[in-house]
Amino acid sequence: MRAAWAACVGSLIASAAIAPQAITPSTAHAADEACTSSVGTYVLRPSGSSNAAKKRTLAKYMDWGPKGSESSFFDTEFTAQIAAASKLFTAPNGLIYEISSSDRDAPLKSYKDNTATGGALLTPVKSYKPNWAGAKRVWSNGKRIFVVSDDTVNVLEQSAPATGDGTISLIATLPRSSRLTEIITAQDVWMVGSVIYTLSTDGAIAHRTYLETKDSAGTIKPTLGATVTDKTGLSGVTQAWSPGPGVINTLSTTDDPDTTGRISKSTTDPFTTINDEVTVGVLGDVMAAPASCLADADPNIVPHFGTRRERPADRAGNNRPRHTATVEHGHGKVHAGQRTARRRPGGHRHRCRRRRRQRQCLRSEGARAEQGDHHRRRHLVGDASASPPRGCAHGHGRQPWRIEPQRHHDRDHHLRRPRPRHRRPGRRTAAPAHGPAGREQRGRDRCGGGDR
Template sequence: MQQKDISVSHPHSQEAPPARRTRLAVHAACLTALLAGGITIPSPLFSPVAQAAESCRSHVATYVMEVTPGTGWTNVAKPRLLRKYVDWDPKNGDTNGTMLDTGKTGQIPYGSRVFTGGQGVIYEITNEGVLKSYKDKTDTGGSLLTPARTYDVNWTTRKRVWSNGSRIFSVHEGGKLEVFKQSDPATGAGTVSLLGTLPFDRPGVLAFKNADDVWAAGNRIFTLKDGEIRAWDYREEGTIPVLPDSGVLLASGLTDAVNGWSPGPGSVYTATSAKDYSGIVRSYTGTTALALANDDVMTGLYGDVFADTASCLVDAPDTKPVLGSMPTETETPPSAVTDDTPDSEPVNPAQFSGKFVLGDGRPAAGMTVRVEADNVTEESDTETELTTLGTATTASDGTWKLELPATLAASVSSAAAENGGAVNAMASVMGKTSTGVPMRGVDHVTAAPATAPATAQALAATAAEDSAKPVPVLPLSEDTAPQPTEQEYAQSWGAQQEALAQDTLGDSPLPMWQSDVGNPSTADPYIVGGVDTKRMSIEPYDGGCDKTSEKVIDKKTYYTTVAEGHAYWDAKASVDYDQKLASNVEVAVKTGSNWSVQGSVTLGSSMSVTTGYTNRGPHFAKQWKVPIQYKKIKMIWKCGGGNTFTQYKIQAGKYHVPAGGATGKYGKDVRNKDGMTAYYNSPKSHRAYVERGAYFQLSKNRSIKWSGAVTAFGVTLGGSTQFDREHKQRITAGMKSGSRHDIWGKNDRVSGKPGIFFSF
């Protein structure tokens, strides 16, 4: 049977529960307090409720009214999506299972409120106060919201509503508690009649009104208020509702919980707020005492949760969690093995290369390219003139190439040595239109001499692949605005992406333009003074341009994604990122008030530490991040004898652990990429399996490119890692029988160049 308190139909009403909608942010002290005994859990937890018509269940449907992360519960002005999950192991709080996204959804109209009644029954109170019931028939191929009945009653005055199936509880706008009887709880199509009321001054009624959340399981009503869960034993004397004078304190110290529910006796779940982007689900189990079962059942659950409560729960089957029947495969995928074949000949790592284009996509042909060394280890904030490594001319297709000089200046050689042997450089072209608009293109490129270590050469070859992407020549406008504050950076689109608990970007393209203080700009940077410069030809400045001078104006450490591991059913995940950096991270350059990605730098500096995670799982998948220092750099140069120009860029530097900071830490949750649906949507050629008790690892070629690897100074940058003997992704299969452990590559077969692999 079901339970649930409700979202508010009139947000400004006195009866609305705003505290629930702005509940406290997540912090690790909650878990620490529980493990240390700081959370008190008296007993008993549940009183068994007889439900002869229902059999015990090993998994239970769970519905989420989704909201946009960061907006919390305030945005009710548009239709919302009701999504169905399946709680695979509710008896044990998902210690042996997972929350499976069924992909089944239903649209909830503007202003409507929802609660559930168990056995697949879902209720809606429309904005006009009409009560409707639906039956979830997705298990038999039907709709999530199959209409059952529309009731000829007005429920506008019911401000908080929940149900245990046979009873519907409502806190009236006047404060009293009304109890209604549903004559057919199995279908939700029976008559709903008022059984009785309790006055507003009863302790239980006041608790229900003021709680952050209310739900029911069997004959118990639960309240969540300021981190405390209390239980109120409900009974009836004839047709008179009866509540005790006080609720039993079951748990305290759950300071980040805003939402609660119970899939059945002996199991309680809580969720943190979508407003602070966390969306973490925790579970607690027990019959005489409530104990933490899983502190991370799910991450990235954003919305109000309504569980389809069972009258009793049993252990989930000790098999791979699947929904329905798995599709029949005509052939068995191969056993996962490491590819021992040699790599194909890479792009010449000792050569800088790139391509410049005009605003309309035409090649920027015949332009002089100046290539200047980026001293990534430079700590000084004084203005420094960069060392020119050479010049080249763009060909008719806009491409250019420059061999790395055989002899390097001492400062460049020293910087390369500190960077694992790779030389980072900035390639730029400069000119003006016939109307005098200054135009500049900037790309960041990498090369490595033949004497450099293999990892540096591999990273340089990867950078060469990236440099094949055309870089636009842009109008150059002076930015005279003051540097943003930390509070202003926090308002940027990039900061919002960084705050999300799940990786929603993957390897999808970033916006062409980003703002470090707000949403991505849609303005056309080629419109200068009302004139479109896209198709204008570019001519050089008379007298050319000076070398670039750079000055570091700000430095800050940001944790950057460098690895990702996956382990589904009966498996463990490990990632290693050892001894030195082995990543390419994009560089952002500012044009006017907009930032855009213009090339990348290779990071190979020594870390002198081993970082990563080992044997995490089952049902685990997270990214791994390491601290890298980023610099905001002011670039200055002169052209045509006296015209001074300024630009800014954001560039990654070396591994740097801040005082009191972590040497590495978990990043975004990526469990949504694993499981049955993702496996059967993958190309068959990418699939393989791992034998029981065996392991498989990636230890060569490039990882995927994470589009949201880091947000530095309000701007999101992508990055990738080079796999080798010190940088690996590994999965270890368990010994359970009955199902093989399947994996598949993101971009290729697992023995080819998959980037990373996923798990089922």
């Protein structure tokens, strides 16, 4: 009986060694708190110039609430310059790979997006020797890298999918089949975990599962599962990607500059459009760093990138309603760490500023009096053709010359000088009765003293 049991166990182990297994996502999650409600998305914008050697701009966007109907897609304003001849592909954990045709010593480079921790968008990690400049398409799920060249799909392994500084080695080649032809001839290809999605040229989205088996010698044998069509008849869709499992974003382009670059969001199983227009105006090659698990966005958190900010509460203690227009690209944006409300300056600041300007005005008035008494006299007698003293008008503090109603039919002189205060009998003062110094002293007396 024991021998029969041992033989049964041995057969089970042997069958498990050759059974097809799907490649698990590069980042596992143990609980719902490990899921994310915002996913970084990268757009390689066109240069917009006829110069083929001009560099292009890589911009980082955030897909906020990627699995909800009220999701947002906003620009973080983090950018980096990319050579015109370079190609990019992304992987989970914020990894960005650059395929360079001009750098022979390092034709493949890996970068880490450290903007979430205050670093650069493209932080160099490691350089590699494989030259994929002639590849038709390259994509990755983190642990595996797929390279399409000459109707062949090579599968490579990244030994450090979380950091991007491991070794890259060829492990297998996908066998030729009709399922492989669908991938090679597709308009766009992306991957989430072990599922490979394709967007065909006729507007159909389909997926299949990538499987791997090992023979007795330990050699990996890759295969593709059956093709499942998710959606057909998509018109004007040029690109598609997934921020995570169960969600597909599409990009549509038109001849109308007001509607081109429109991003729509849909869910799978079954394919259902939940937001037909998340934003518009996104132009370029879109690449996402898909997450292994997506969570619903907290409605009490303002869409942001960087420091977490809760929505301000009203007087009743309730959270204010969400303003979705502030995060739409082209209709206002929420940037990294930006406040959504401005504090109204206090009135005491304005009062102090007015008093300070008043004192400065009096001092400058006395200095100008020494330069030209005739020019100043025109203002004292109320010449309407003359401009008011500089620094003492147009809202810069209280004016030393006040405007009064016409009196005694004085129609030609509507600007009247305030009557000076006379010295009290027996009061001693160092200020002379006449001259510029006396006029400055009298101005201080009218305005409540000196530099107080």
